[in-house]
Amino acid sequence: MLDKKSPLPMYYQIEEDIKQKIDSAIYSERETIPSERELSEQYEVSRMTVRQAVTNLVNEGYLYREKGKGTFVAEKKIEQPLQGMTSFTEDMKQRGMNSSSKLLDFTIIPPPADIKRKLSLEEERQVYEIHRIRYADHQPMAVERTFIPVALVPGMQEKDVYGSIYEYIEKNHDYTIHKATQMIEATIADEEQAELLDIVPAAAILHIERTSLLQDGTPFEVVKSSYRADRYKFISEIHRS
Amino acid sequence: MLDKKSPLPMYYQIEEDIKQKIDSAIYSERETIPSERELSEQYEVSRMTVRQAVTNLVNEGYLYREKGKGTFVAEKKIEQPLQGMTSFTEDMKQRGMNSSSKLLDFTIIPPPADIKRKLSLEEERQVYEIHRIRYADHQPMAVERTFIPVALVPGMQEKDVYGSIYEYIEKNHDYTIHKATQMIEATIADEEQAELLDIVPAAAILHIERTSLLQDGTPFEVVKSSYRADRYKFISEIHRS
DNA sequence: CAGTGGTCTAGACCACTAC
DNA sequence: TAGTGGTCTAGACCACTGT
Secondary structure (H helix, E strand, C coil): CCCCCCCCCHHHHHHHHHHHHHHCCCCCCCCECCCHHHHHHHHCCCHHHHHHHHHHHHHCCCEEEECCCEEEECCCCCCCCCCCCCCHHHHHHHCCCCEEEEEEEEEEECCCHHHHHHCCCCCCCCEEEEEEEEEECCEEEEEEEEEEECCCCCCCCHHHHCCCHHHHHHHHCCCCEEEEEEEEEEEECCHHHHHHHCCCCCCEEEEEEEEEEECCCCEEEEEEEEEECCCCCEEEEEECC | CCCCCCCCCHHHHHHHHHHHHHHCCCCCCCCECCCHHHHHHHCCCCHHHHHHHHHHHHHCCCEEEECCCEEEECCCCCCCCCCCCCCHHHHHHHCCCCEEEEEEEEEEECCCHHHHHHCCCCCCCCEEEEEEEEEECCEEEEEEEEEEECCCCCCCCHHHHCCCHHHHHHHHCCCCEEEEEEEEEEEECCHHHHHHHCCCCCCEEEEEEEEEEECCCCEEEEEEEEEECCCCCEEEEEECC
């Protein structure tokens, strides 16, 4: 059943096996799966190891537990929203569109007050400001301004940001983005936006501002994006309990 | 230190103690906390119990671990976004505004095709449609249409939805909302919306559509909200790793 | 009552990091 | 080499659900 010599941990192998059994309807929706004690006999591991696997699947939404009754298979997600955070490039890929960019401006500046605050910067620190038009299937989709502290990514040049900034950074540094705070609002296109996005002035714009944090909480970037509302909807999943 | 006789589990008491030590800077940002083995001696519990507490705090973003090095305190969140999912009533309360409603329409109808699909309903099922204007500090903030399967909340009446629908449902049923899928887009106000929201036609509207699921995956409601963009921004936190 | 998940113990070996 | 988190064991008692 399980490969005890595999470098993959037992709990992970159990997770994959249970997910596969859900997919193939061996465990069906709204039905219980075997109890933790039964599973620990089947897989020949301790109950705590089974529990670790089941707990992870509960956190990911595949299963849910009811005290005294058992562990049940949750109903399948109807529509899969893009899970978590994605770059523009990844986002478009998931939507089945190809993406490209046009660099309008690449400068190093002292940060404006709101950026300085959002990036928790000291007085004399500088930031990159990268101003781009983002295309999806060769049509304008968004205009985007990205602010990144120079101290975090020293030596970045214009040629490095023609494609995905994340790709460049992942090649050259070991940063892991952990989470982000997003602010989403609706506005009306001004003349500059209208021209850059090839829409009429006064058309609707979906404005998304994101502040990304690394694992240790260091603010890494502020991205201000203005999307064409006729082409873009923002989809996400949120959890309560 | 800990109350071993408390009905609160040990790992929970440890979580609270560590959080308190972070707040009071006994454990400071970017510094390690004591190792799991040290903590298990301090609290006089097994290492697995300490691990359960620490794992929860890592998942909540208070701590992060680095293999071979230790467990570190993450930097504080700069701005606290409303965590998870909230009703309009809860949302406005967190923003320091009072909320009220005006019921425009309360009917039982066969669901339109998109609602039927999003609520996974069989052929002959009916839904409540609740159409309301939502006020914040007595000014119009949003117009909202809520669709709930009659089978899930039988017997709901007009008088039950003057305030918070969630409050009514929590009083009468034992449902727990687990997660939701949200779609956010920007539009331009049409004449009806402009009149209801007391804005000029062609003003920006932030449109949010939410499908909420219960713990077992049953779709519970679809809410279509149109917010005045001049008064409302949507703020959320998203996670990657 | 027997069975379930929730909590907890007192060990163990591993891979990784820092010195 | 010593210390860290990552994984795992083989038990235990509890509160809760159903019959």
